[in-house]
Amino acid sequence: MDFDDTPDEAAYRARVRDLLAQHAGDLVHLDAGEEAADAGEQEQALRRTQRVLAEAGLVGVAWAAEHGGQGGSLAQQAIIGQELARAKVPSLINHIGIGMCGPTVIAHGTPDQHERYLARLLRADDVWCQLFSEPASGSDLAALRTTAVRDGDDWVVNGQKVWTTLAHVSDHGILLTRTDPDRPKHGGLTMFVVDMHAPGVTVRPLRQMGGQSDFNEVFFDDVRIPDTERLGEPGEGWRVALTTLLNERVAVGGGGNDLGLSVESLARLAAAKLPGLTAQRQVLARQAVGRAAVAALGNRYTGYRRLTAISQGGLPGPEASAGKLAGTAAAKLVADAGVRLLGDDAVFAVGTGDDEAGRWQRNQAWLPGIAIAGGTDEVLRNIIGERVLGLPPEPREDKHRPFNASGSTR
């Protein structure tokens, strides 16, 4: 047992670090939490950063060489992630495309689609998004209602998607539609690549309770998609989507990173604030800080176990869901300990909101979403209960009914 790189990993890390230093002038660098003033400029800078990294061979390393990747390992990909963070280079703008859309196109696309999309995706010439969730189908994804109807060589799409990360800057998306409502819910779905600039596509940012907009709503109004943009056979959309979701798990990974403000930032806040509290409040604040730290450390070291499995060539299994569950719980303890230390300041946030109090206040308002987005706590518990512990699923009355006749259409 150790926490060091293997010789191979160390050599790879050195090469990555070297490349990042070499190209430092062409990359965006941001402190955590910092944002560029102009969103458009920011987008261009992030696209440029990804192109530079792609040209240096640091994007899509785990993809096969024939698709523009390096045929590398998930461990190498994790090392790149760590080194980017260390160099304060923000996440790749096309992380959804690389992690989810690209692998889906690779697995189910035609050679022509591979040719047209993959290289451009890795260079961020095209940014991609994933269009699955709908207002009436969140946890129950297969209940989606966006329809695609065959019309000559095209399909005509109508409906609405939601929770679409990056849709506002995307050029393409993978789009899950219902093409046969007479079949049971999972059986009537078909996947497409959609041009986000096509007529009839409208993107609207979705404002969250904290005020920020991490997601979009996307409306499809008689949008025409050529049949050549289909991914997989008609009616096979659910199977195609499972590829995407498996890759989402690989991409998210439950790597044990802190969600929201880190336990280190809690430690700094506590060191600054604790001496000013009464003796009684110090006792209580220390309990809250200690408990939050233990939870965050438990999650962090559990993440190291998963990284070890990946580093040994494994794929993240359903137990990765436990990482998000525990990470969410730890994040809530960290946030609450921070707010407790700040007291009134946290709710009141005098000034611009860029101060410490404002940061913790925003963190607090962002947290309720993390127990929902990317799989609600309830769905994650079902996944772990059924796929890890082997507990029986609940009875499902909806699985075999024609979608038209199902309660899901309500």
Place this chain on the structure above:
Amino acid sequence: MDFDDTPDEAAYRARVRDLLAQHAGDLVHLDAGEEAADAGEQEQALRRTQRVLAEAGLVGVAWAAEHGGQGGSLAQQAIIGQELARAKVPSLINHIGIGMCGPTVIAHGTPDQHERYLARLLRADDVWCQLFSEPASGSDLAALRTTAVRDGDDWVVNGQKVWTTLAHVSDHGILLTRTDPDRPKHGGLTMFVVDMHAPGVTVRPLRQMGGQSDFNEVFFDDVRIPDTERLGEPGEGWRVALTTLLNERVAVGGGGNDLGLSVESLARLAAAKLPGLTAQRQVLARQAVGRAAVAALGNRYTGYRRLTAISQGGLPGPEASAGKLAGTAAAKLVADAGVRLLGDDAVFAVGTGDDEAGRWQRNQAWLPGIAIAGGTDEVLRNIIGERVLGLPPEPREDKHRPFNASGSTR
């Protein structure tokens, strides 16, 4: 709003207090938690106490006069309960008979059964128990497997009951059996009055995790019950049992009493122990005591609202389930605060176990059972969710299948 008796209630209370004083010499008196050394003597004394109270008109006051009661109100019954507690007279030995078995016999029995049983029950000439639960049917009561098969003028009973309070001292019981396994689970049940001294009835005390035995197992081995002891029609047992369960709710009532050791005993313990703790431990112990007290008070005053409803002539509804849920939660907080104050002493309990530490230790070991006995937390939450909040029930696949063919037989 007030917490006083109405003039009628005050007059009734005075009369009860008077009667209790008058008969004091013939009644058992015990401090809370105290027990007689000899169980047999204790049983006789409790039977005698109930007979004296019955003759004074203080037993079964809410029963109709034609059945030996006083035609009084539930409020009067509550007043008697309070005054018995105040005079340190323990609960009536036949409280199951009065609260549940008697009302079931009244509602579904023949005039002959009324004649033979009710007066003797009120005087504790016969003690009664309720034989419903089985090893394989706890929360899912209707899944019971004890069979009764018609044989001439008799029914022959085989099977096992469990969690039977008072079975070891009972003379009669109401017994729910399966008489038609080909019908759906609720449809094939029949209720009987069983003679607990009949050949083939074996009672075995069931030891709980804390060491005490509040319940029994009861085995039926070819026990013959004359058809004249049937309560209700064959196949109507579930409907008869619902009468019993409704009356159980009335009897238990969720009256807001502390479960386990009282918040007052926690206050006394805290006053004694707190000064000996470090400043840090005092802060934490005060948090635990305060939180437990608030929970206990919330439960107590919610009980007063239910008592008010009864006092105004209402019947306890499904919201009484909330009383047990909240009472259980409060009891856990009280127990944990007490154990926290005692620290090592609580787990170690030097001496006879009759000291303060032993009492809190026993309380702690008794608590896990209260979240289960008399309706698990989970079942209570279903009841409140469905009958109070109107949330839809879960799909039930077992309701309409013949019992023989159901998963419930596993």
Place this chain on the structure above:
Amino acid sequence: MNFDLDQDQLDAAAGAKQFFTGQASPAQARAALEDGPLAPGRRALADIGFLGITVAEDAGGAGGSLLDLAVVAEQAGAQLAGPSLVTAARAAVLLADQPELAAALADGSRAFCVVDGSGPALDAVGADTFLALVDGDLVVGGGEVTTGQPMDATRGLGVVTLTDPRVLVAGAAALWARARDVALVALAAEDLGTAGKAVEVGVAYAKERHAFGRAIGSYQAVKHGLVDAWVGVEQLRSLVWWAAWAADAAPDELPLAAASAKAFAAETLERAAETCIQVHGGIGFTWEHDAHLYWRRAKVDRLLLGDAAEHHDVVAGLVLAGALS
């Protein structure tokens, strides 16, 4: 034993519900986050008489009990109304022997704010008359108000610097303490209303929203979460009623009852609001949905007038001193 509202109080609650449903809403609380006005606002609250419920009749109030005020405050909380009846209840106690100021409280001609310590004060924004305890005396004066970016804009939070304070009542520590306890009860009553509403909204959605072929409220994870929140609301209701009753009928019990109600309110509202968001899934954490407005109220109110830890400590102190025996 008659631990229930009487018919007048039930009627008052129904009237208040109608008023607040018409005059305030989560939508207006949302608008207040972007500088919209408070709803229903001081003027409307004065006109319907809610600012004077506990003001003496000869000062133009209704001379009602704190319980009368609590049933109205519950309805105010359900609609996230502002300004708060907490301030009205608290000022009415402080101004019991000041008929002119009390009349100005009841008729809304002055906008009061009661200031504790140096933290943000409730209803400071727009206030013109400030009450505070300075060196044991009750003082009144003007004030300078600094505003921030509070989680909940309906609370009118501001940090106050008193200007030109003059002594109104010398040696007013006991009066101040009673007024603060009364404020705790009124705040717990508003929180009761908000928490009850959050549960109601969650229950309604759980009946309507379907997933995997059935209403999500049929799943135990959703059902049991709502039940626990509901049970908390009903326990809170009992504590609020007890505390409000005690204020008038059993003043010795008020400190224990008020601290209990406030401590329980803080945690009950927080859980109810978080449950409301969680039950709604994605839609529940959007700006346009009401759930976060209940949640914002919860996050602010749990700290107002002392958090649960402070009041649990108070309860422990009273219990240790024999309050339950």
Place this chain on the structure above:
Amino acid sequence: MNFDLDQDQLDAAAGAKQFFTGQASPAQARAALEDGPLAPGRRALADIGFLGITVAEDAGGAGGSLLDLAVVAEQAGAQLAGPSLVTAARAAVLLADQPELAAALADGSRAFCVVDGSGPALDAVGADTFLALVDGDLVVGGGEVTTGQPMDATRGLGVVTLTDPRVLVAGAAALWARARDVALVALAAEDLGTAGKAVEVGVAYAKERHAFGRAIGSYQAVKHGLVDAWVGVEQLRSLVWWAAWAADAAPDELPLAAASAKAFAAETLERAAETCIQVHGGIGFTWEHDAHLYWRRAKVDRLLLGDAAEHHDVVAGLVLAGALS
């Protein structure tokens, strides 16, 4: 990054599982409540070499790491074995420079007990050699043991009065502190085993027991409770491994890791044991069922060597002093 057991450790765990499954059980823990002997007992633990895992080779031990011991301790915990490997691990540190005593620890010829303060000490019952820190010095001696009626009889709890203590190591505060941290890790490892077993037993029952026509494990209330307990066990496993690794490979991290593991162990085992009882329903709180034996272990272990509050405070102190940066 290789945060996993190696093949030797996996083999050791499998061997230990076989040993403890054969030599100890909840049934024997139940019998111990009525004065039955500890199982497997000191003799058997010495014979298989488990008392000497971390004793130096030249003192007759295996010279293994704390992680080697932790994987065995986990299996001991799963069967509620006694006496505890916590004592062996802790004494091995204290006796690092005392080859004769260390040999007597490893071969079981002496029965050790390590005594902190005045509370009940682990493995005091039947011990003949007591180690304690007196005025900063490590002392060894005999002792008089007073027994009580502990919740869990497998822990050999007793209050110890030292007799004839002699100084073994002068100025041993740092040694004592390290030994105590090592004890925390071993205790957390035993708790990991007990908690894992309680979850396993609960899961098995939830698959088998039916209510309302389906296995109770299909109900979310049951399923999610077990999942939360399981997630806790896996987090605890990571903390135990980290702390055990740190003891040998990164001693600076040991205090933070050990306190974290012990704090988390206390609450994780308690929740797992309570979940196990609750899942079993009525049968779960009977004397004859194993569930309460896990629960008894939980109720005792959460207080042994300091409760969660004590260790959360330690963690906070270390974090505030920069342990994470």
